[in-house]
Amino acid sequence: MKRTLILLFTCISLLQFNACKRDTGPSWDVGIVLPLAHASLSIDGLLTDSLTTTNADGSIKLVYSTKFLGLETDTLFKFPDTTVANVFHLPVGYANLAPGSFLIPPSTPTQTEFNVSNVEIVMGILSDGLMTMKFKNDIRKRVIVQYQIPCATLNSIPFSVTFLIPAAPDSLNSSIANNTVSLAGYTIDFTGTNNDRVNTITTLFTAQIDPTEIGNTTIYPSDTVSANSAFSNIKPYYIRGYFGNETIQIGPEETSFSLFNQIQSGSIGLDSLKMSIGITNYLGMDSRLTFNGIWSRNSNTNQTVQLNNSLIGNPININRGVLTSSWLPVIPSTYNFTFDNSNSNAKALIENLPHKLGFDVTLVTNPLGNVSGNNDFFFSDYGIEATLDVEMPLNLFADQLVITDTVIPNFSSITFKENILKGKLTLIAANSFPFDAAIDLYFIDVNGNTIGSLVSQPNTINSGPVTLSGGYLVSTGTANSQLTIPLSESQTSDMLNCEKIVFKANFDTNSNPVYAKIFASNHLDINLSADFDYRIGN
Numbered sequence: 001m002k003r004t005l006i007l008l009f010t011c012i013s014l015l016q017f018n019a020c021k022r023d024t025g026p027s028w029d030v031g032i033v034l035p036l037a038h039a040s041l042s043i044d045g046l047l048t049d050s051l052t053t054t055n056a057d058g059s060i061k062l063v064y065s066t067k068f069l070g071l072e073t074d075t076l077f078k079f080p081d082t083t084v085a086n087v088f089h090l091p092v093g094y095a096n097l098a099p100g101s102f103l104i105p106p107s108t109p110t111q112t113e114f115n116v117s118n119v120e121i122v123m124g125i126l127s128d129g130l131m132t133m134k135f136k137n138d139i140r141k142r143v144i145v146q147y148q149i150p151c152a153t154l155n156s157i158p159f160s161v162t163f164l165i166p167a168a169p170d171s172l173n174s175s176i177a178n179n180t181v182s183l184a185g186y187t188i189d190f191t192g193t194n195n196d197r198v199n200t201i202t203t204l205f206t207a208q209i210d211p212t213e214i215g216n217t218t219i220y221p222s223d224t225v226s227a228n229s230a231f232s233n234i235k236p237y238y239i240r241g242y243f244g245n246e247t248i249q250i251g252p253e254e255t256s257f258s259l260f261n262q263i264q265s266g267s268i269g270l271d272s273l274k275m276s277i278g279i280t281n282y283l284g285m286d287s288r289l290t291f292n293g294i295w296s297r298n299s300n301t302n303q304t305v306q307l308n309n310s311l312i313g314n315p316i317n318i319n320r321g322v323l324t325s326s327w328l329p330v331i332p333s334t335y336n337f338t339f340d341n342s343n344s345n346a347k348a349l350i351e352n353l354p355h356k357l358g359f360d361v362t363l364v365t366n367p368l369g370n371v372s373g374n375n376d377f378f379f380s381d382y383g384i385e386a387t388l389d390v391e392m393p394l395n396l397f398a399d400q401l402v403i404t405d406t407v408i409p410n411f412s413s414i415t416f417k418e419n420i421l422k423g424k425l426t427l428i429a430a431n432s433f434p435f436d437a438a439i440d441l442y443f444i445d446v447n448g449n450t451i452g453s454l455v456s457q458p459n460t461i462n463s464g465p466v467t468l469s470g471g472y473l474v475s476t477g478t479a480n481s482q483l484t485i486p487l488s489e490s491q492t493s494d495m496l497n498c499e500k501i502v503f504k505a506n507f508d509t510n511s512n513p514v515y516a517k518i519f520a521s522n523h524l525d526i527n528l529s530a531d532f533d534y535r536i537g538n
Helices: 005-018 346-351 489-496
Strands: 028-042 051-054 060-071 082-089 095-097 102-104 110-113 120-137 143-154 157-165 175-182 187-189 200-209 217-219 224-242 247-256 263-270 274-281 287-297 304-306 316-318 333-339 356-365 376-379 384-393 395-407 420-431 436-444 450-461 466-469 472-475 479-487 500-508 523-536
Touching (some): 028 395, 082 110, 082 200, 120 143, 120 157, 157 175, 263 346, 274 316, 274 346, 287 346, 316 333, 420 489, 450 489, 479 489
Antiparallel strands (some): 028 523, 051 060, 060 384, 095 217, 102 200, 110 200, 120 224, 143 200, 247 356, 263 395, 274 333, 287 304, 287 316, 287 356
16 A cells, blocks of 8 residues: 555544544554654764864864863972961959050061961962961950051051950859951962062951959969961962972873764774874973873773873973063963874874873973072963964875764654554765765663664665775765665564664775875765554554
8 A cells, every 4th residue: 555644644633533533443454654863973983082174175174172281389389287276365464454454565577477388488368268266364354456467468558357255254164256258369479578588478466454454453374365366278379489499290190182082993094193282381480390201091892002202201391470560460381292203102102093182291480490480480370381382284095983873763753652663764875985984783771781782784874985085085965865764663663662762873994905085075974764563543
């Protein structure tokens, strides 16, 4: 019987009508033809996070850039948490003091040195930082305390806070008060009161009996008024000093390399490639950097390829950045190293189809010592970074190169799926790539699990018509291919219960072992339709 669209609509209408009442009549099978899915594979689907440029002849050049090394400034220096203690004790005997009397009069500030080694900090601007103060009062009168950090200023105003500490409830118990203040935004001079020290915080603590109290009070030798100030989470936005002659090991570690994430398996061979590593130093400090190793790793095969070049193992002297008054506070020093077919195995590094880029780096700070006279500097957002740039014409050969595209099937027009028995799928492909592709289908459920798969025999999508041009295999048009995939009842059930369909394309140029040139117009379009046997009635 010839299947027509009129018969299809008639059958579905009868089905919906019969579903509303008990069916005691006969049943019959009809055919339903409907589109299920569309997939399109282009060069953008082959390679992720990349930029493609079109050459004058229409061929594609790929440009990819990734940051693979970053030295954060907290690797160089961290302020340790530090506590400053200020305590009042009556020197001898007893004292009878009137309201307003000073217990700790204004005097010489306390100088406390941060416990850091091989680093000499003279100045900093804080992006964060807390000072937690714990006050203790043994006196039976209220006490006013003033806590100052003369070396810390915000908008040119020195840090100063004043608190009223309650009186001690009795002779056996103390009054305790706590307070936390933020130091964010403060500029701190770490050179002490006479500007002859480093790593030093200067504080001043005064305490007096509240002038509004009534009557004198007796102070005993055991009575104290104290303030413990704990500095924590001190983070500088800008810092100046000398950061020492230190050796810092960075790695071995790996970072993500996402260019080939769409490629599931297989291998490629590239005609040529240009790769460069750029180093940018924003630190106001001379350094010496050595790449002990750079490698790529394919997570699927676990194959690792080490970069071979004179850069590996040889120290690079890195000049300091220069302060500027523009929106970018530092003019960095920059270095660039280029790798190609003539001086390295960079092509093999990328042909590995890596998912990870690894590095092992040694950094020596101030290799010549304190030549700046404590004028090294850094900003917290600007350290040392290295980027890897890859530029390659897409002239390649593919060996079992697998890429995928995932689509959501169109099942919305099917009612009463349980009435579908079996059928077949028709896959129509238009391929203008200069290589064949074999297509497999996978059914994915709502949880992301594969619940079924289909492989047609044969399952080859023909390449576009090809010719040799300039020694490269190029496609001159589009070839159409049609595959028919029979469905059993279980395969039909798997497909109808899936949330997604994955098209897996396996590209191969082994039948023509020359480099294929990829053009912007190359694509593989796939249309999938279903021809179902549908039962109406019992």
